[in-house]
Amino acid sequence: xxxxxxxTMKFSVNDTVFYGVHGVCTVSEISKREFCGxxxxxxxxxxxxxxxxxxxxxxxxxSEPKLRKVMSEEEVYQVIAELPTKKCDWVENDMAxxxxxxxxxxxxSAGELAALVKTxxxxxxxxEKQNKKMHSADKxxxxxxxxxxxxEVAFVMNIDRDGVAPFISETLEKLQSR
Numbered sequence: 539x540x541x542x543x544x545x546t547m548k549f550s551v552n553d554t555v556f557y558g559v560h561g562v563c564t565v566s567e568i569s570k571r572e573f574c575g576x577x578x579x580x581x582x583x584x585x586x587x588x589x590x591x592x593x594x595x596x597x598x599x600x601s602e603p604k605l606r607k608v609m610s611e612e613e614v615y616q617v618i619a620e621l622p623t624k625k626c627d628w629v630e631n632d633m634a635x636x637x638x639x640x641x642x643x644x645x646x647s648a649g650e651l652a653a654l655v656k657t658x659x660x661x662x663x664x665x666e667k668q669n670k671k672m673h674s675a676d677k678x679x680x681x682x683x684x685x686x687x688x689x690e691v692a693f694v695m696n697i698d699r700d701g702v703a704p705f706i707s708e709t710l711e712k713l714q715s716r
Contacts, residue, residue, distance in 0.1 A: 558604035624653040651687040
């Protein structure tokens with residue numbers, strides 16, 4: 539690969555990145571690939587929590603927010619500290635809500651994912667208090683957002699995915715007791 543092409547790349551082999559709905563991935567290779575008759579540079583990503591998958595992402599699209607470095611520990615704590623004041627706007631129209639929340643999932647911003655999880659969790663609790671059930675599309679959205687956010691936190695903090703919710707609760711309790 540020419541030096542000028544390499545200079546435009548944001549990530550290197552062995553970097554750990556977060557890529558949209560695929561979550562935490564390792565850049566395993568950067569190579570030229572042909573898709574749809576066009577040859578371009580691609581990142582080959584291996585999802586950390588789904589070893590059988592492989593994802594190819596064009597290098598020229600790497601400026602999109604859905605492909606980013608994983609959070610640092612400091613950023614994890616910052617996202618958690620901001621949770622009490624963060625929330626997504628609830629959209630009453632089912633289709634519009636699905637579109638808005640899907641945009642958050644595809645964008646992959648850790649803060650927005652955390653806010654989405656919080657918003658959907660609060661909505662589920664509110665509905666349960668009224669003896670109502672959450673819309674199935676909202677349940678799927680909550681599940682996907684939780685998976686994405688929890689996997690990144692688990693990876694960064696080196697904890698089990700099942701330990702993420704207690705970790706967040708404990709961290710919030712410590713922050714509130716200060």
